[in-house]
Structure formats: C-alpha cells, structure tokens
Amino acid sequence: MASAFVVGETFRNKVTELLENPDLSLPKGLREELEETLEKAEPTTLSFSTARKLKKYLQDKGHPFYLHELLEDSSLHLPEVVKPPRNPELVARLERIKARLANEEYNRITRNVNAQELNRSGPLADIGLQVRSAKAVVVTVFNFLVTVVATFACSYIGSQYLFTDTTARVISAVIAASVVGLAELYVLVRTMEGELGEP
Known part of the structure; x- marks a missing residue:
C-alpha cells in the first residue's frame, strides 16, 4: 500500500524556493523533514504525513503554492511486496494432496475399464x-x-x-x-x- 510520493523536479524547485525564502518561517520539524527529503538520493520520496503538514502550513499562511501544484510531476511510491518464503512442509503436503487428487480422478475416469475383459473380447474373440x-x-x-x-x-x-x-x-x-x-x-x-x- 502506498505511503509516500516519488517527487519530481517541480517539487524540488518549489520546496527549495520555500526553504530559501527568508520571509517564511517554516516550523522546525517541517523544515528538517523537507531538507531531509531533498537530500535523499533518487528516487526521492515524500511521506504522506510530511505532505499533509506542508499542505496545512501552506493553507494557514495563505501561500500561493498549492500542494497539487507541487506534486504535479510526482507519482505514488508503491513499495515492492516481499513474498514470505513458502513453508517446505506445506509445499510437500500440497504436492501429496495434488497427487492423491490426480490419482482419484484417474481412478474415477477408468473405473469401468477392465483390462481382462478387453483381452477376452478383443478382435480375435469377435472374429x-x-x-x-x-x-x-x-x-x-x-x-x-x-x-x-x-x-x-x-x-x-x-x-x-x-x-x-x-x-x-x-x-x-x-x-x-x-x-x-x-x-x-x-x-x-x-x-x-x-x-x-x-x-
């Protein structure tokens, strides 16, 4: 499940302007989170909580930048789902069940076939x-x-x-x-x- 944005150049440029603007007094925690975000190597991710704080700050200050403008070339960061390793006992049990089911299906299909009757009533017996x-x-x-x-x-x-x-x-x-x-x-x-x- 997504919990962060992969930010683009627009976000980097506008946040850099916000951080360098001496007229704005960003809260210390938000400033640190934004600086840390900009220092990250590619792909740069911005957590949802930081994005919410930034949006609230921009709304409270009546700033001309809107969050959707900052994130216009960004995308959702979807972390890779790591599949847990399969339990070998479970795998072995599943294989046994599959083999048993296949054997039962084969027996069900061939239950009315009798090899002795085939040999007894083969072509020579018919002749x-x-x-x-x-x-x-x-x-x-x-x-x-x-x-x-x-x-x-x-x-x-x-x-x-x-x-x-x-x-x-x-x-x-x-x-x-x-x-x-x-x-x-x-x-x-x-x-x-x-x-x-x-x-």
Whole structure:
C-alpha cells in the first residue's frame, strides 16, 4: 500500500524556493523533514504525513503554492511486496494432496475399464463369435434347402402312384415342398425370435 510520493523536479524547485525564502518561517520539524527529503538520493520520496503538514502550513499562511501544484510531476511510491518464503512442509503436503487428487480422478475416469475383459473380447474373440454365428446361419439355410429338396423329391417319386401325368406329379411335389418350406420358415422365425428376445 502506498505511503509516500516519488517527487519530481517541480517539487524540488518549489520546496527549495520555500526553504530559501527568508520571509517564511517554516516550523522546525517541517523544515528538517523537507531538507531531509531533498537530500535523499533518487528516487526521492515524500511521506504522506510530511505532505499533509506542508499542505496545512501552506493553507494557514495563505501561500500561493498549492500542494497539487507541487506534486504535479510526482507519482505514488508503491513499495515492492516481499513474498514470505513458502513453508517446505506445506509445499510437500500440497504436492501429496495434488497427487492423491490426480490419482482419484484417474481412478474415477477408468473405473469401468477392465483390462481382462478387453483381452477376452478383443478382435480375435469377435472374429470367433462372428464365425460361429455365420456357421449357424449356413447350417440353418443348408438344412432348410435339404428339407425342401427332399420333400420335393419324395413327393415327386411318391406321386407316381397317384398321377400318371408328369405335370400333375410336379405340381403336387411343388405344393408339398412349399408347405414344408413354409412350416420350416415358421419354425426358424420363431426360434430366431426367441433367441433375440433373450436378455
């Protein structure tokens, strides 16, 4: 916090005139403070208390100089803030707390990641699952085709005892194969629907 002014040449010149003026009888304490201020090395500082005394004196004497005129090229003296050294125990404790918080954050982010599950369900496991699924589909389609073809063949061969005409035999074989094929599709759809409905 500021407690003094850094005075400029205007202040120096006007205060020097005040001190050299024999008509003015400056109080002894104020004169000493002003002389001491002018003798200081650069940067020359003027305390607020001395500035107040000078202002009061100028007001009381009705002097033509005003304090703001004296300090027009001056500035506030802001002393450097000296930071106290940090306590090493406190620094070490803060570092431990930061490390613990970072570890907790990492654990919170990765709590739903399991390395064993990653290894178990990696790309190779996915390929094996897909191969098994594709194999099941191929077997089902092959089973469907064999059933329909076998039904057609049995109906065609068996219908020779009923029909002598080849066209009638083919039509009866197609009808029988269609009925068996539709029944097979119904069973297949119900089975797949049951598998998909399982959680």
